[in-house]
Amino acid sequence: MEYIPESRQQLILCCECGTAIPPNPANMCVNCVRSIVDITEGIPKQATVHWCKNCERYLQPPATWLACDLESRELLALCLKKLRGLVKVRLIDAGFVWTEPHSRRIKIKLTIQKEVFAATILQQAFEVEYVVASMMCPDCTKVMAQNMWKAMVQVRQKVDHQRTFFYLEQLILKHNAHQDTINIKEVKGGLDFHFAQRSHAIKMCDFLASMVPTRAKTSEQLISSDIHNGTSNYKFTYSVEIIPICRDDLVVVPKKTANSLGQIAPLTLCTRVGNVLHLIDFRTLQTTSVTGFAYWRSEDITPVCSMRDLKEFYVLDVELLGPRHGRYALADITVQRMADVGRNDCEFIVRSHLGNLLAYGDSVLGYDLDSANINNANFEALRHEDVPSIVLVKKSYSERRRKRKNRNWRLKTLDKDDGELAPKKQDKEKLEADFETFLRDLEEDPELRQNINLYKDAEAAQRARSAIGDNDDDMADSDDGEDAPEVPLEELLEDLKIDDEDDEEMDM
Template sequence: MEYVPETRQQLILCCECGTAIPPNPANMCVNCVRSMVDITEGIPKQATVHWCKNCERYLQPPATWLACDLESRELLALCLKKLRGLTKVRLIDAGFIWTEPHSRRIKIKLTIQKEVFAATILQQSFEVEYVVASMMCPDCTKVMAQNTWKAMVQVRQKVDHQRTFFYLEQLILKHNAHQDTINIKEVKGGLDFHFAQRAHAIKMVDFLASMVPTRSKTSEQLISSDIHSGTSNYKFTYSVELIPICKDDLVAMPKKAANSLGQIAPLVLCTRVGNAVHLIDPKTLQTASVTGQVFWRDETITPVCSMRDLKEFYVLDVDILGPRHGRYALADITVQRMADVGKNDNEIIVRSHLGNLLSFGDTVLGYDLMSANINNDNFESLNPDDVPSVVLVKKSYPERRRKRKQRNWRLKTLDKDEGDLAPKKQDQEKLDADFETFLRDLEEDPELRQNINLYKDTSAIERANGGMDDDNMDDDEELPEVPLEELLDDLRIGGDDDEDYDDPMAM
């Protein structure tokens, strides 16, 4: 066996302190190099960042304001740009050191390298403390001053309920279309959105037009002018009118308009309102879509009955006539008015699209055209043979069971200025009823929920899990619910926003 001699590393003595060290170009130990050379010299250990407490944005000099979360990449990049001297060293690592959010201090630990002698690189870590100073940004400064809005969008709809505005509010929240507003004011019949720039108002008008059929017009008002420079200051107003047709409305149209929509019947039912109005003939399941351009062209398509005209009927028999078409099936349904149940044998046979949704013993909402007082030119011009006795709209559920049912979800609402429009008691009750109807529509219509963010109500879920649900004690039929997998986790910072979620005073 061959003997291999043990190799030992050659050591030298540090020229300053005499410590044995491996050879290096400086012939000095690390401690002596650090004592003689400070590579952090010229880099400030304290700095100031400016923060607007109104919009919670940070100033990036010279005049850019950025929205940054605490301990985010954006905030780290902004802080590093505040340090002079970093260009002379090599930045190896940078990270936040946790501080109390209310302390108005941000601490960052930096690791840098620099060549101090020939072929000698020194690495060093140090901390930088930033003081967060409050400073109002120019946008918020204009908002705090009076009469600073440059453009206003007035949204109106000529209907006697607020369901469309509840739906529109949720669309605005989901797409964050209200981020540039400086104020949202409730007025009679709609909302007013105020903006600091005209471009933001035009963006809101385009957003509304992409969500629901609308028409708009623009007006401007001269505020001031400078004859020397030839510049003028204007305020712009955009008036946006929403289509006056809502979900579940009964719609009548002239024969010419019906023929242009694919020979559909002149009396149809509105099933959904999106960027177009979706109509269905309950007697044939034929569908059609009416865009805003078609509707506003001559305005001959008009609603004749709305949700406040719905009556309740009792289902006696369902005879399916054909295969299922989408979520509907054509059927002859025998119904009786709820007021006549147990009193007489007045039965009505209705051809409806709700064949697969109804069965014996159910209750259904519909329009009783035999007893309705309708004042509409399109309806009066219809052939009597084309007017059914009853138009069934949707399945209904016992009110007593709905009141006992607790929802495990909630909606967010816009922060609106009520102003002088304080609702009276009667108006408040009407508004609450409209909001409750909108919530029930969300529970019953999965297509309607696709465009809306629904959030988990943790307290309601805990109460439901901890208590015993007595809804099924006296009735085997289940109420429509929103599946738990469709709900979003509600992430809130602070507790002041909790009061806004279940507030029915949205519109």
């Protein structure tokens, strides 16, 4: 029996070149159709995109500047909008072709379709090359020119230390609130933030008010005016004042204000400063919160002692009384001035909120009100029984115990301009001491660390271990008791560093 093959598809000859092809409405092969019709006609194969080398943003005409990463969807959309002929064809696919990062060239491969004859659709792929031209954006132009800022935020606090500004600096870095600043200037008593737009300055004021109790005042200065069209150019200045009460300050509250705050005692301690002020009665563990509006309305809540007035005491006995509030416990603590240890038997029994944090042999920092020189009308109006001899504030750790702990973390800082401020040697030493106190507060208070990004620093830990050297065993033998607090490793973040030298080696 003879095998009969299956019927094959019928072929026709191309009307141009005579090649056998399947039937199609044009009766031509693909190569002949492409030679006759170019569907990419009208689409430019080269274009130019403008890029600001200062802020690394791209220009989207007519006047919008966008921050786009290389080979990102945003940059692809910006490049496609530069091709006007795409509206006449159907875009099937678009993607980047790799180019050298320093070549200032961007290549995109496009796949398009278009109906060339009746019921005949042609698909074609081609590349478009973009030249990245440097062009300074208006915002960076104002930065380069002198006195071209539009609005300024002056942040001040009437205290004799910089701990609050160290804390604010970390909050600004974590929330990236400084991205719109054109300059940050460090001045005596605070910081100045310069902005190119007034809305950015208002946004910074709102951010500061959400973090700490503040009040702001606004002023404006006329720079120029056009009488023909009735327009004027102003510079705006926002003066932001932070509440002059800090953590661990001894605060006196007038009787009338204390009654409105829940009948709290007139003498309290400040335990934390957030968007409200947290106060605690160290003799009853009663707590209250003071908003910025309530403080600025009367301004009669004043600090009488700050961290500069802290004295060291030696704990002789701790008798817990039972009541607790969070991490605090009420107790009667017997202490002696550190200067009197071994010299006399002058002891004090102090009612304090640090009952569960102290034990026999510990050191504690507090305010010695018997020897303090306090010039405050509200404090002088207090009754004698309302003023204790000593107010304990927080546990103290010796320097040798702290050195045993290798500080394997670090903080980022803002890029600030000192301007005309030239700190003296004494001011630098004071600033370093305030920063060290802030770092110790971070180690001791987990709640304070929650709002701050801490980064791993293996090099600092190695330097600390090298500095201790052979004296580590001697310090361990000389110090007994609980070690100084440290930041757990799981709370630290990895910091990615990209050096220019590494980039050059990779390019080679």
